[in-house]
Each structure stands twice: as structure tokens, then as C-alpha cells.
Amino acid sequence: MTEFFRTGRAAAEFLGIDEPDDWRRVEAVYPLLVNRHCLDLIDRSKGDADPVWRQFLPSAAELDDWKSDFDPLAEERQMLAPRLIRRFLDRAVVLVTGNCAVHCRFCFRKRLWKQGAKLADISDAELEAILVALREHPEIREVLLSGGDPCMVADGRLREIIAAFSSLEQISVIRLGTKLPAVWPERFTPQFIDMLAGFDKLWLLTHFNHPNEVDAAASAVCRSLIRRGVPVLNQCVLLRGVNDNPEVMEELFRRLLAIKVKPHYMFHVDPVRGVRHFATGIEAGLEVLRYLRGRLSSLGTPTFAIDLPEGGGKVALQPDYSSGGGFCDIHNKKIINYPDKEMKK
Ligand code: SF4
Structure with missing residues (x-):
């Protein structure tokens, strides 16, 4: 069964990295949810440059608003x-x-x-x-x-x-x-x-x-x-x-x-x-x-x-x-x- 991670701390622990400082701030707005299948696809040596990491793990850039709303369509x-x-x-x-x-x-x-x-x-x-x-x-x-x-x-x-x-x-x-x-x-x-x-x-x-x-x-x-x-x-x-x-x-x-x-x-x-x-x-x-x-x-x-x-x-x-x-x-x-x-x- 796939394991699911609902906190940055748990995901970081699985990846064997220190939880980046910004993650908690981002999660407070957009909650993190990722699973083992996705984390296993990440090349950890690439860090946040990895294409799977970028899709599913938080980034401080998410808080740099577009001044759009949540339903642009x-x-x-x-x-x-x-x-x-x-x-x-x-x-x-x-x-x-x-x-x-x-x-x-x-x-x-x-x-x-x-x-x-x-x-x-x-x-x-x-x-x-x-x-x-x-x-x-x-x-x-x-x-x-x-x-x-x-x-x-x-x-x-x-x-x-x-x-x-x-x-x-x-x-x-x-x-x-x-x-x-x-x-x-x-x-x-x-x-x-x-x-x-x-x-x-x-x-x-x-x-x-x-x-x-x-x-x-x-x-x-x-x-x-x-x-x-x-x-x-x-x-x-x-x-x-x-x-x-x-x-x-x-x-x-x-x-x-x-x-x-x-x-x-x-x-x-x-x-x-x-x-x-x-x-x-x-x-x-x-x-x-x-x-x-x-x-x-x-x-x-x-x-x-x-x-x-x-x-x-x-x-x-x-x-x-x-x-x-x-x-x-x-x-x-x-x-x-x-x-x-x-x-x-
Ligand atoms: S893109 Fe699809 S799968 Fe991903 S969070 Fe949105 S609705 Fe869910």
C-alpha cells in the first residue's frame, strides 16, 4: 500500500532531507499531500530542480501571488x-x-x-x-x-x-x-x-x-x-x-x-x-x-x-x-x- 504524506516534515523525513524553512508557511495556505509513489520518482540529488519535486512539493514562490482569484475560469x-x-x-x-x-x-x-x-x-x-x-x-x-x-x-x-x-x-x-x-x-x-x-x-x-x-x-x-x-x-x-x-x-x-x-x-x-x-x-x-x-x-x-x-x-x-x-x-x-x-x- 502506498504511504501518504500530509506534512512537509514527514515528506522531508522520507526524502532524507531537512525540511525547508518555507514549507510550513506555504502549507498553511495550500496543504501538502503527496505519496510514496511520487516521492520515489524524485531524483534526490537534483533537489527542487527535479521535475516531480517541483510538481508536488511546496515552493515559497506559491505565496508570490498572481493577484488572480481561485476561479480564473x-x-x-x-x-x-x-x-x-x-x-x-x-x-x-x-x-x-x-x-x-x-x-x-x-x-x-x-x-x-x-x-x-x-x-x-x-x-x-x-x-x-x-x-x-x-x-x-x-x-x-x-x-x-x-x-x-x-x-x-x-x-x-x-x-x-x-x-x-x-x-x-x-x-x-x-x-x-x-x-x-x-x-x-x-x-x-x-x-x-x-x-x-x-x-x-x-x-x-x-x-x-x-x-x-x-x-x-x-x-x-x-x-x-x-x-x-x-x-x-x-x-x-x-x-x-x-x-x-x-x-x-x-x-x-x-x-x-x-x-x-x-x-x-x-x-x-x-x-x-x-x-x-x-x-x-x-x-x-x-x-x-x-x-x-x-x-x-x-x-x-x-x-x-x-x-x-x-x-x-x-x-x-x-x-x-x-x-x-x-x-x-x-x-x-x-x-x-x-x-x-x-x-x-
Ligand atoms: S491537478 Fe488534478 S490531481 Fe492535481 S490537485 Fe488538481 S484536481 Fe487534484
């Missing part, structure tokens, strides 16, 4: 019913729980788990109200079960929740958004995978940000799910000092492809409070796409997107090849630009 104002967020015509998000296995320091929904907040698992009455709201909006065809992490909910209860959405004829796709294959693969017991595989409409959207996270245990979980008929896609977030490097991203996407997980989205970090130090700027994402062009097939290349503030929606971003974006010409080992006569040969 205005999700709370786009609720059709409590816990049901509608941001697109045909899709809606359901906040199944506020629980997670780890607290990602860059999380854009930290309003659900920051100090003083605690969103419990969805109740029967809340679930019923959501089903009523969905029936009133038959144009909603897809639900994303999110949170928090819906896979933190007990097997039997999660089965009831998925079954409830599955029973709605209007719903053709149920996305299960979960980070657990990456951070707590042991959660995916054979019984749990059996349960998920029982739902035809289910797709699993997971969240690997760095190639070091695609280890043997995580890979085995993804492979089992796919073998049992559950499609698995990955959404990553571009994070300064973690993966804002085209070569690191290429390695991540190649490792995912090798286990048949489709890199689906690469998001720019959302401007939630406390994550400014992770922000890369849009150019870093475009640089990744330029680098991948011609090196990696479209199967391995995700869509780069940014969420507009105030619920403005998701916008996909592409390099402007018409004004000189790069293309890797593998045979001649050089980068050529659009428009370029050499492209026509």
Missing part, C-alpha cells in the same frame, strides 16, 4: 446545477469530489482543496439534481467526471455515478478525468479496472506531465485499461522548470505513444492564484509544436490550448507557418520554413 458562475459546470454547448463537467491523491502545486481547482475548503463526494441528491439538469439540456452529449479526482471515490459509489450518466440516452461519451494512473497506479486493482471496463461510453483522460512519470507501474495500468477497451488519452500542462523543453515533451509523447496513450492536449497553465512561477508564456508551447513538426507524427502531437479567462472557452494555438514556422527535414537534417520552394520537391 469563472466555473462557479457557469453552473447549471451545483457541481455541474457548462462551458461548451455539448459538454459539461461534473465535480464528483474535492479529494485527490496528491496536491499538485499548479492545480487550477485548488479552491476545492486549499486550506479551509473541502468538497466532499457527491451526494445522491446532488447527483439527481444534475441528471434533471442534463435532461433539460438534451444538447449536452458528453460529461467529464472531474474534481478533485473522481477515482478517489470508492469503487461501488463510482460505479453508481458512472451508471447514472450511462443510463442517459443523450450522453454518448463519459470522460473520466483522473491523475491516478500517473500518481497512484496501485489504485487500479483488477477489480477496479473490471468495473470501469463495464461501461461502453467511458473514456479515461489521464495526466502525465513528464517522461519520468511514465514508469513501469503507470504503463501497466494504461495498458490494462486499453486492453479492456477503455481508451486512454493524456492531457498535460506546460510548466516552467518541469517540462517547458521541446526535447522533454518529445520524450513524454513518445513514451505515451509506446503504451498506446494518445497525447490529447497540452495546456498553458491557468492563472489561478499561487501558480505564477509555473507560467511559461504561449511562445514556449508554440516552440514545442514547431520542434515536433516533422519529428513526431500527428498521433503523438497534442493540441496546444489555453483557457480564456472569465469562462471565455478553450482556444487552440498553432505556430504561424505562413510567416516562417520551422519544419524538420529529416533527410537533409535541417529546418526549412514555410513557404519554401524546397517543400514542393
